[in-house]
Amino acid sequence: MTVRMHTPNLLARAGTVTALTLVTLGGTTVAPGVGGNAEAASLSVHALRVAASKRGAPYQYGAQGPHAFDCSGLTLYSFKRAGRALPRTAAAQYGRTRHIPATLRRRGDLVFFHSGRGIYHVGIYAGRGQMWHAPKAGSVVRLERIWSRTVTYGRVG
Numbered sequence: 001m002t003v004r005m006h007t008p009n010l011l012a013r014a015g016t017v018t019a020l021t022l023v024t025l026g027g028t029t030v031a032p033g034v035g036g037n038a039e040a041a042s043l044s045v046h047a048l049r050v051a052a053s054k055r056g057a058p059y060q061y062g063a064q065g066p067h068a069f070d071c072s073g074l075t076l077y078s079f080k081r082a083g084r085a086l087p088r089t090a091a092a093q094y095g096r097t098r099h100i101p102a103t104l105r106r107r108g109d110l111v112f113f114h115s116g117r118g119i120y121h122v123g124i125y126a127g128r129g130q131m132w133h134a135p136k137a138g139s140v141v142r143l144e145r146i147w148s149r150t151v152t153y154g155r156v157g
Helices: 007-014 019-023 035-053 071-082 090-096
Strands: 098-100 110-115 118-127 130-133 142-145 151-155
Touching: 035 071, 035 118, 035 130, 071 090, 071 118, 071 130, 090 110, 090 118, 090 151
Parallel strands: none
Antiparallel strands: 098 151, 110 118, 110 151, 118 130, 130 142
């Protein structure tokens, strides 16, 4: 039995597609040899979607969801729902990620804010200079422009 894939028709209908779309279609790998990168990318995008679904949830120090979060609680919860465990604090999460330059960041990467005293905040990169995060007491989970240049990006593998 021969199975024919109609990839050219699919790509023609799709128009401009992202590399992620080319690599993974319906959870199967189309391009040989790139499964690991595609798996990490889809994991991160899934975590990003989970974080976005928590829009408006209140900030609560130490909260890990599902109804309230602090910054690292949101990232922990989002990646756990996507199938990957992260440590509890922003600093520990920083230590568990592969650090990448801003030029290589992609949606779903973690955004770490740092000062002379270390890592103090974390969010999930959403593209176009924005991130999902749980900012501070009295606020809610929201999409916001990255306001600082003292950030580092980390990729969950």
